[in-house]
Amino acid sequence: MxxxxxxxxxxxxxxxxxxxxxxxxxxxxxxxxxxxxxxxxxxxxxxxxxxxxxxxxxxxxxxxxxxxxxxxxxxxxxxxxxxxxxxxxxxxxxxxxxxxTALENLEKEIEKSEEARALKKVDLKKIPLDGAIVLGDKSAAKKVIIFDDPDCPYCQKLHEDVKKIIAKRKDIAFYIKLFPLPMHPDAYEKSKTIICEKSVKLLNEAFEGKALPKATCKAEEVDDNIKLAGELGLHGTPAIILPDGTLIPGYMPEEALIKLIDGEPQQGANKGEKKQETGVGKKTGKKTDKKADKKAK
Known part of the structure; x- marks a missing residue:
């Protein structure tokens, strides 16, 4: 959809x-x-x-x-x-x-959705990291990629967890690819500003709801990220890509995310824990983990 x-x-x-x-x-x-x-x-x-x-x-x-x-x-x-x-x-x-979805088909549709999500992997070779905003040590053994929208409430929530994770886990680093959704009309210009400066400070301020200055460059990387997200089948934010390429489409709580990064199976990880804003997405079943712009700030 x-x-x-x-x-x-x-x-x-x-x-x-x-x-x-x-x-x-x-x-x-x-x-x-x-x-x-x-x-x-x-x-x-x-x-x-x-x-x-x-x-x-x-x-x-x-x-x-x-x-x-x-x-x-x-x-x-x-x-x-x-x-x-x-x-x-x-x-x-x-x-x-x-x-x-007809209620008589609800269970099958939910199962299909969960299976597809559990098997989803991304080709890491297709994701250039040179222009990413890095949170944590670049030499960290475990690299996690996040496609973020600076005006996405769940991205903001995840960002706070990311800061906690890198504070206690020096072996984990997060590479932020800004992917502004059309549903947030100011996100595109904010993304350009952040990418022009390659600034963690500006990224933090964006998630804090502060006004950002105008971009000082063309920041074509924003358009490249949007195109790349489409090619990878990413439909919303946040989109978390684990070190092995596994895609987590939405927000994950701190401890659950750490376990997934460490390769530990997370029981119930695909059942209602993830929340995501979507610009291009599909929904199936009675519940969905891709929710709109509710007051999550």
Whole structure:
């Protein structure tokens, strides 16, 4: 799914893979509407484009149709040859992200998702580290790569854990590749500023929510990182790549992350512990570890 690739921070989102509240559910109902929903509710491509601001991200709307769930339109997006769907309520106030899964298929879908995630590995040779921001000793035996967004709340949370880890483990170093998501409109310029200076101090200040100066160079590495993330199949932040190339798509608590870095099996590591913001991603099942911009700061 590529929804978040197109969504700006100005849109009011509602991520609903848990039970919808009564207040939210009421927004999906059209008062006084009888018969077919399409008879009462209309949404044109032009209106959807304006509401979702897709043109800002170089995307276009390919199709609008009624979703499998009443009260929602399915809006099909396209960008750079990739397509994905989003769901907009009839009240035109909420955007619902994800995939509808029939409850009878829920267990199988969750198992498939967990298996795919557990087996995911990245080719480390494809990731240049020359321009990465290094936290820890460059000569450390264990190198961990993190694709971060400076405005991602879970990246900020992980960053605090990373500082704790390098303080007590001199054999672990973290290489930060900045990967700003379109859902954070200021993250791109912040990433450029940090990369231009190769500054851990600026990275810290970004995660502290402080204003950063303008970039002093073109910082083409930011665009290179975005392209690389797509080639590696990274759909959100944080994305942690262990020394053996294993991909952890999302936040991991300090102690659990240390065990994974040390090669220790972590029971339940793939069951609800990871949290991630996504610009390009897919979701399966009743729960998802790729959550939106909730108040995690």
């Amino acid at each position: 590529i929804l978040r690739y197109f969504v700006s921070a100005g849109i009011i989102f509602f991520l609903a893979f848990s039970t919808l509240s009564a207040e939210s559910a009421s927004a999906f109902q059209g008062p006084g509407c009888m018969g077919e929903c399409a008879d009462c509710h209309k949404l044109t491509s032009e209106e959807a484009s304006k509401l979702l601001k897709v043109e800002k991200f170089g995307a276009e709307i390919k199709e609008i149709k009624m979703s499998p769930v009443k009260g929602l339109w399915e809006v099909v997006f396209s960008k750079e040859g990739r397509t994905g769907s989003a769901y907009l309520d009839f009240g035109k106030k909420y955007l619902v992200e994800g995939k509808f």
